Amino acid sequence: MADVVVVGAGFAGLSAARELTRLGHEVVVVEGRDRVGGRSYTGTIAGVPVDLGATFVGPTQDAVLKLADELGCEREPTFGRGKNLIRWRGSVRSYRSTVPRLSIIELLDVSRIQWRFERVCRKVSVDQPWRSPVAAELDAVSLDGWLRSVHAGASTRDLMAIVARVTWGAEPDAVSMLHAVRYVKAAGGLSRMLDVKGGAQQDRFLAGTQQIALRMAEQLGDRVVLGAPVRRIARHPDHSLTVGTDRAEYTAAAVVVAIPPAHRGAVEFDPPLPADYGELNRHWPQGHLSKAYAAYQTPFWRTNGCSGEALSDEGPVFITFDCSPGDGGPGVLLGFTDARTFDPLPPEQRREVALAGFTALFGEAASRPLDYLDHCWGAETFAPGGPTAAVPPGAWTAHGRWLRAPVDGIFWAGTETADRWTGFLDGAVRSGLRAATDVHQELTRRS
Ligand SMILES: Cc1cc2nc3c(=O)[nH]c(=O)nc-3n(C[C@H](O)[C@H](O)[C@H](O)COP(=O)(O)OP(=O)(O)OC[C@H]3O[C@@H](n4cnc5c(N)ncnc54)[C@H](O)[C@@H]3O)c2cc1C
Known part of the structure; x- marks a missing residue:
């Protein structure tokens, strides 16, 4: 009782x-x-706590920050000093700002699409998105469909695919544009959601x-x-x-x-x-995202002037971060991996492809880790999936009102x-x- x-x-x-x-x-x-x-689960690599699920927090996430403070859980800024890397169309380049180093034409296209996306955000209600005047129109297309309708270039679409993979664990053609817009608006905009400094990746917890x-x-x-x-x-x-x-x-x-x-x-x-609730459950699938960590004697990329942050258009490692406890060692690299190609592999091969991804970005030294650890959320036997729901076109307008109605x-x-x-x-x-x-x-x- x-x-x-x-x-x-x-x-x-x-x-x-x-x-x-x-x-x-x-x-x-x-x-x-x-x-x-x-979906918050902390493991260890070379004796260092690492998050296999949720890792980062940032400004305006006041509820979780207050909770962590009350419970005495210490956090520190995500390491971001030095050059970021981008592996794009077969070559690796470095850049310093939050905007990846692409050609001027590609960068202009990224800004244009970001501007258009944020404009659509203004038209959508976060608490009752199905009531927005543009709901039917936006829920009829996927994020990919919308990107094509506004003639987004190939690089912009590939960057948005990376965003979709890390945000929902799904490809842009699997996520409703209405969901994408509502989700980003609930986070306070694209920059707030994607940035490290001033954004959702700003800090992480020392103990996980x-x-x-x-x-x-x-x-x-x-x-x-x-x-x-x-x-x-x-x-x-x-x-x-x-x-x-x-x-x-x-x-x-x-x-x-x-x-x-x-x-x-x-x-x-x-x-x-009532039948509507069952329909909602069937139309609110979880995405699939996986993570790989490699630990080294020291964060050697720091000595080479690199932040450890990288983006890649070649998988399965498509985003990396430095999660080392300090300058002295061990050095810990986190790689988000594409579950579609990563999860079906046997453990030894997953390690091989993840290390190959780290090596392509950070050089030969990345191929010889002290320790390695990965986790595939889509392969969990109980309550599989994550980071969150990848809501497909049509679901919000047909079933959204039942999401939390008691x-x-x-x-x-x-x-x-x-x-x-x-x-x-x-x-x-x-x-x-x-x-x-x-x-x-x-x-x-x-x-
Ligand atoms: C790889 C990955 C990276 C992420 N990164 C971040 C990040 O950096 N920052 C961030 O803020 N968020 C991140 N997230 C998302 C974050 O983890 C989730 O938003 C959050 O943990 C969800 O909490 P919840 O309580 O809503 O659901 P859950 O954490 O899923 O909790 C639900 C619980 O219910 C249990 N359960 C399910 N069915 C039953 C049942 N029938 N009976 C009993 N128990 C049941 C499950 O086992 C689970 O423990 C990430 C997630 C993943 C997977």
Whole structure:
């Protein structure tokens, strides 16, 4: 028995549980994995903590920054001193600003498309995008379809493909233009979302982002139950609910489902949810993104005047960052890898292609790491996928209104349901706090 059962111990579920506990409710959090954190998961390479999922935070992500501060989780600026690299059309060039070194014609085209994209953003409502006057038009095309309709050049389209891969874990033809615009607007614009300094990649946590989840779970104590995948949620005539897991059954007055829409489909609802909710789950697929880390004796690229940041139009490593703990060593390179070609490979070959990508950018020394680690989110057996939903054309206008509309005591959280920084840790925290407030109001009204 509890007042509220929270399904999922990611940032959304744990934030909801923490807030509900603060408001005086009895809470149980049931998590299907044997760990907390969800898409925040910290491993180690050469003894250094590294994030296999969420890593970075930045300005205006006030909810997650406040949470981290409260929990005493220290962060530091992402290393960015020196030249950035771009591997483009077969050669590697360096540049210093945030704008990659392309030809003048290509750069003008990138600026033109960015300007047009931001103009479309102004026309879209973040909280009810399906109501925007341009909703039908934008939801009828993919991001790629829109880029072609405004005659974006090949380099601009390839750069946007990199943006789509790292943002949604999907190609531009798989993501609705309405979703792309709403998502970027919820992050405060393209620069805010993509930049390091002043943007979403500005800082990272020394001990990894999972420490934040672990500290929330520590505070919640035995209210958090691990290894308990929720299979069934039943609603009863007296307004109580039963949540059935592999370990136990819990009865509560309200349930917060803090998992991505795509995973709601694995839970049996009794009686079934209205058909619109099932349609939503089927049309809100998770993207697939993977990461590879290599550790070296020292961050040797720093000595060569490089920041460790790079972009590549040749896969599978398409973006890199320096995640070293300091100048002395070890040096740690992070590479985002294209799941389509990376995930199907056996571990030894994944290591080989990732190191070949690092070597093409940073030279021969990158081929001889001390240690190597990768993680394929699309290949997870439980709750696979990430970084977030890659919502296809047509889904927002047909199903968007059901994304977080409560049903008989069932409330929905998770970063996908957030209106600010959706898809990010910050959106997850905000969604958990919003769901907690809604549940509290409902339970107060009932009592
Ligand atoms: C590779 C990668 C890189 C990323 N980089 C960043 C970044 O740099 N910055 C940033 O802000 N964000 C980043 N993100 C996104 C960020 O990780 C997510 O936005 C955030 O963690 C989502 O939190 P959540 O609580 O909404 O969902 P989740 O973290 O997915 O939590 C949901 C939890 O529910 C559990 N669950 C699912 N189904 C059930 C069930 N039936 N029963 C019980 N439990 C269930 C899952 O196991 C999971 O623990 C990244 C993600 C990935 C994968």
